[in-house]
Amino acid sequence: xxxxLLTVSILIALVLGACAYEMITIDNVFKDSxxxxxxxxxxxxxxxxxxLLEASDKLYQLxxxxxxxxxxxxxxxxxxxxxxxxxxxxxxxxxxxxxxFQTEITRAAIQIQSLRDTEFPYIENIL
Amino acid sequence: MAISLIRTVLLxxxxxxxxxxxGKRQIxxxxxxxxxxxxxxxxxxxxxxxxxxxxxxxxxxxxxxLIAFEVIVSMLMLKNSKFRRLICGSPIVVINNGKVMQNELxxxxxxxxxxxxxxxxxxxxxxxxxSYAIVETNGKLSVLKKTDKQPPxxxxxxxxxxxxxxxxxxxxxxxxxxxxxxxxxxxKDWVDGVLNGQNININDVFIMTANKNKQYNIIRKEINK
Numbered sequence: 569x570x571x572x573l574l575t576v577s578i579l580i581a582l583v584l585g586a587c588a589y590e591m592i593t594i595d596n597v598f599k600d601s602x603x604x605x606x607x608x609x610x611x612x613x614x615x616x617x618x619x620l621l622e623a624s625d626k627l628y629q630l631x632x633x634x635x636x637x638x639x640x641x642x643x644x645x646x647x648x649x650x651x652x653x654x655x656x657x658x659x660x661x662x663x664x665x666x667x668x669f670q671t672e673i674t675r676a677a678i679q680i681q682s683l684r685d686t687e688f689p690y691i692e693n694i695l
Numbered sequence: 696m697a698i699s700l701i702r703t704v705l706l707x708x709x710x711x712x713x714x715x716x717x718g719k720r721q722i723x724x725x726x727x728x729x730x731x732x733x734x735x736x737x738x739x740x741x742x743x744x745x746x747x748x749x750x751x752x753x754x755x756x757x758x759x760x761l762i763a764f765e766v767i768v769s770m771l772m773l774k775n776s777k778f779r780r781l782i783c784g785s786p787i788v789v790i791n792n793g794k795v796m797q798n799e800l801x802x803x804x805x806x807x808x809x810x811x812x813x814x815x816x817x818x819x820x821x822x823x824x825x826s827y828a829i830v831e832t833n834g835k836l837s838v839l840k841k842t843d844k845q846p847p848x849x850x851x852x853x854x855x856x857x858x859x860x861x862x863x864x865x866x867x868x869x870x871x872x873x874x875x876x877x878x879x880x881x882x883k884d885w886v887d888g889v890l891n892g893q894n895i896n897i898n899d900v901f902i903m904t905a906n907k908n909k910q911y912n913i914i915r916k917e918i919n920k
Contacts, residue, residue, distance in 0.1 A: 569770055572716055576763035583759050586752065644748040 590641040591688060597634045598684040601627065605677050608657075612669060624661040628654055642687060650679045698747045706740045709755060713762045718769075726783050726833055732765045783832040790828035793841070803830060814838065860907035869898040869916075879907045889913075 604627045611620040631654050638647045653676040660668040686693060713736055717729065725733065736758050743754035772779040787799050789810060800810065810828070813836040819825060827839040849856045863875035871883055889911060890897055905911040 569773070572766050573770060575716065576766045579759045580763045583756050583763075586756065640750055640752055642750065644750070 593634070593637055593641070594684055594687050597630070597638065598680055600630055601680050602677065604630065605673055609673060612666070617664070620661050624658045628658045642683065646679070646683055650676060650683065653679060699744060702747070702751055703744050705751065706744055706754065709758055710736060710740055713758055716762050717765055728768060728782055729765065732761050735761055786832055787830045788827065789830055790822075790825050793823070793826060795822070805830070857908070859910060862904050862906045864902055865905045866897065866900045866903035869900055871897070879905055881905060881907075881909065885909070
């Protein structure tokens with residue numbers, strides 16, 4: 569019985585570790601992405617094309633790096649949708665398509681916010 | 696497809712581990728909580744197996760948590776009888792000294808037909824034969840027949856029966872079982888001696904059983920034509 573108890577204690581520790589890692593990862597991705605998205609909106613307003621292009625690359629790379637980790641914890645469809653929006657943002661910046669940029673940057677911001685809201689153990693999510 | 700294959704293998708290993716951790720019991724012997732956990736594990740495991748868009752970890756985490764809680768609850772039940780009664784309930788006497796306890800049957804939502812069915816399955820065909828019947832916490836019925844309806848045993852007949860211990864399979868398909876030998880208090884040398892005495896090669900043995908009194912039975916392998 570002691571051995572079983574030890575085994576389940578280790579398993580519980582691993583599960584709690586995985587949960588903590590998931591929340592930290594999502595929170596970090598949320599903060600980094602929101603920061604970049606906010607700066608991109610400002611840069612677009614100020615019409616700073618080169619810096620905007622640089623920021624869109626940064627956002628694209630951030631998602632490319634974090635997507636495999638997020639896919640381990642979050643439904644793949646949600647992560648795929650955000651990645652798609654970010655890819656469209658990047659191409660709209662490259663093509664100087666302001667309307668698409670505005671639409672997709674808003675959509676990406678909502679999706680990322682929604683990802684954080686649905687994955688965090690808030691009371692409304694638990695119930 | 697490949698993802699489903701790999702996930703199925705991983706979840707199979709996890710389920711085997713889960714069931715092993717929960718302990719060896721037949722489905723019919725499971726307590727309510729164990730049965731619920733077993734059913735939940737099988738259902739949870741099926742989701743990430745079929746839906747590759749669902750992260751594997753979303754199936755693994757609940758399974759691990761369920762096993763952990765099952766082990767913790769079983770440990771608490773071992774340590775604390777009140778907790779055990781709270782989780783498993785108590786056995787309920789439905790026939791007390793030959794009298795059917797109607798209130799208890801009602802409480803168990805058990806009809807008299809259900810009771811008779813259970814009794815018949817235990818080779819009891821008359822209520823008059825029963826002294827006590829108890830519904831155990833796992834839902835099984837235990838029956839004590841009246842003394843005059845119980846089959847006589849060796850002690851009541853005053854017969855001395857030699858104790859041969861358990862008969863174990865010491866050689867199976869040419870392979871010696873150390874566990875069975877230790878169970879009967881026998882050795883490999885004894886097996887070799889018996890087989891040599893009968894001019895039988897161990898590889899030709901299909902089954903050899905023995906007991907602690909060194910009584911044995913050998914069945915040779917059939918030769919395929």
